[in-house]
Ligand code: ADP
C-alpha cells in the first residue's frame with residue numbers, strides 16, 4: 001500500500017528539504033520505491049540537495065499541457081541504490097501554479113507506482129502549503145527546538161487535523177544536547193508536553209550538512225558513521241513501522257567530550 005506524506009513545518013529554514021532528501025535515500029535503500037515531490041516552487045532546492053538539478057527536462061505543466069507523459073516528468077536518482085525518483089513542481093514561464101485538484105490528479109496517477117511519496121512543502125501556511133497537503137494522507141512536521149518553530153508547528157498541526165490529516169509525526173531537527181544540558185535549549189520532553197504529538201525522529205545539529213548539501217549528496221550517504229546519519233536512518237526505519245529506540249544524544253555528547261578531554 002502506498003503512503004503519501006507531506007513534510008511541512010510552518011516556519012522556514014528548519015530542515016524540511018534536508019530531512020526529505022535524506023529520508024528519501026534511506027527509505028529507498030531499505031527497499032521501498034520512493035518518489036520525492038518538490039512542492040517548494042519558490043526555492044526549489046530538493047534537486048540541488050540530491051545532485052539532480054541538471055537532469056530535469058519536463059515539469060508537471062508539460063504533462064498537464066499534454067506535452068509529455070507523467071513518467072517523463074520524473075528524474076531517477078542513479079546514485080542511490082533502489083528506486084528514488086524526483087518530481088519538481090516548478091512554475092512555468094507564465095508563473096502559473098498548480099491547483100489543489102491538479103495536485104490530487106498527479107498524485108493519484110503516481111500513487112500505485114510507489115510505496116512512499118514524500119512531498120517537500122514550502123514555508124508558511126498559504127497557497128503552497130494548501131497544494132502540498134491537498135493529496136497527503138500523513139504528515140511529518142519538522143521543528144527545531146525554538147519557541148517560534150514550535151508555535152508555528154502547533155498552528156500547522158491544527159490545520160492538518162482540520163483537513164483530516166490525522167497521522168502526524170514530529171521530527172525534531174538541529175538538536176544540540178550540550179545546550180539542552182545547560183538549560184539553554186528546549187528539551188525533547190518539553191516539546192512533547194507542548195505539542196502532544198508523536199515524535200518519530202530526533203536529529204542532531206551537524207555542521208557537515210553544509211558540505212553534503214554543496215556536493216549534492218545527502219549526508220546519509222557519507223561513509224563516516226555520524227550521529228546525524230544514524231538518527232536519519234533510524235527515523236526512516238520508524239516510518240516503515242520498525243520499533244527503533246532513540247539514540248541518547250546527551251550521553252553520546254558527553255562521551256565525545258570525555259574522549260576529547262582524555263586525548264588532550
Ligand atoms: P527548509 O527546507 O525547512 O527551509 P533546509 O532543509 O533548506 O530547510 O535547511 C535550512 C538550512 O539548515 C540549510 O542551510 C541546511 O543545511 C541547514 N540544516 C538543516 N538541518 C541541519 C542539521 N541537522 N544540522 C545543521 N544544519 C542543518
Ligand code: MG
Pocket residue numbers: 016017018040043120121122
Ligand atoms: Mg525547503
